[in-house]
Amino acid sequence: MAGSEWARLEAVVRHGLRQLRERYLHSVRDWREQGVTDPTGASDEAGESSPELGDSLLCDLPVDMQLYIMTFLTPHDLCSLGMTNHYWDQMTRDRLLWRYFLLRDLPSWPSIEWHSLPDISILNSCLSESPDGATPDYMSVYVKSCPKNRKSTRARHPIYGAVTSFLQSLVMQTEPRFAMFGQGLEQLDDSLVTRMMTSPELRPVVSILQRQIDGIGSGVTFQLDDQHKFNILTLYSRTRNERDRARVDPNVVGNKMFVPEAPGDNQLATPDNLIPQVKEVCRIVDGFIYVANAESHNNHNRPEEMAQVLAMTDPTFGPLKRPLLVLSCIAQPGNKRIPCVYMAHELGLNKLQRPWMVQNTEASTLSGLLDGIAWILNEVGKKM
Structure with missing residues (x-):
């Protein structure tokens, strides 16, 4: 201001x-x-x-x-x-x-x-x-x-929470799976995924590396604090070479996660034109992680980003209770960022009918990432 x-x-x-x-x-x-x-x-x-x-x-x-x-x-x-x-x-x-x-x-x-x-x-x-209408409190x-204040009031019923955690543990025998995608994975100068693979707090279990989806995505299981395992399926809209070219030339377009409804049409983000492999990912995951580019000096197409989020989290692919974690990401600590509250409004998250959280994150230091991971694990029943 x-x-x-x-x-x-x-x-x-x-x-x-x-x-x-x-x-x-x-x-x-x-x-x-x-x-x-x-x-x-x-x-x-x-x-x-x-x-x-x-x-x-x-x-x-x-x-x-x-x-x-x-x-x-x-x-x-x-x-x-x-x-x-x-x-x-x-x-x-x-x-x-x-x-x-x-x-x-x-x-x-x-x-x-x-x-x-x-x-x-x-x-x-x-x-x-002199705001019009009723005066807000x-x-x-x-x-x-x-x-x-949110953290201090999160666990008000410890007995109920213990029973819920026990019942959920009976249902969820395997590690939860999350689909991670978004512009912040592809536009930032520092790779969030690369930093996660070398983080001592997130120990990757490389031995069960998932097979790539047509060269635009892969999966790996991480272990948080040597006890909580979870799998992240990373989805990219372009191949690595295309992502490198797009950082130099912003006019490079194309999104391999979506196919145009007809030749010559714009690649609108809708559930119908998701490629079959990505549709299958959206059906099997327990939650979603959207990495948003929060650097204030960049140009952003938030309506298109929100359209992609709505397409991936469409209710036809799974229940509405599956959480959405938005990592509001910048590359370096000194870069100016968009506040997370404004990021939530820019993406229109208030229109979603599912649990979500926006978490400030830095790619180079992974600051804020563990807090976001802990939140989404809690939401799917893995009590931290």
Whole structure:
């Protein structure tokens, strides 16, 4: 976001907090005239009243300084501050302040899931001083979407989870299989698959290497943490030589996973024109891994990418409960990336009727990959 937009947003927050503080101080004066000595409603165990608002050095600071101090707090610390008294409870719940936190922290979130994706209208309204319609509860949106909060609330029923894991283990005797495909496998300067093959955390069991599908795909079984085995069937839209040429010349077209419905037609991504070998892969796998190119400086055809995802995950090939992991991938740590929340909206994942997660990943370091693998293994019944 541009510096001018941040300055405008901060000015709106300060203005809102200043009005809130003036309203509260007016109420405190009314309470004092009525003989109420503890407007916060807080008292210690000995029955002594807490200091009044005017006796607190922190509360005596200008609103601008209070806001400046609160911007250094984490959302967890901000909620703790709100529990001290009524004044800070109202201050820390201000919607403009949580707008600020949402815009500030959202680009740094490493993942987002299907049940916690903020609505695009809420994200757009964050740039408006007077959004139309009902005012969103930005605090609730933040708490629901933040990855740390999602992880802390994931296992609420340990007994139920243990029983479910046991029953699923009876059904799934072999290692789960995942189909991995996407532009991030072919466009990035660093190969995600090559890095996975040499990763000490993902030990490949090369002895059961799968046979290639017409030269555009192969499969290999990995072992995570020396105990969880899973198979990845990697599908490419071009051969290796064609992929190398496409990195130099972006105008190179063609997709061997799909065949045109008639000579001369565009290769539209639909379930009907998937080649038979890829259709068979889509029927036998337990989940899907889509590798998206998340580098912001590249041009992306997200509608076509989403069409390919919809074709591969079509319900005619298998149940809707099969999960989709989207690896939002960049080649090197220093490359600018598209935030995972915006990647989810660009791909239209909110329209899918199946569990999905977008996970930030780096090809060269494999940062974030293990978190994504752990999520999809959990979704298919392999409790991590």
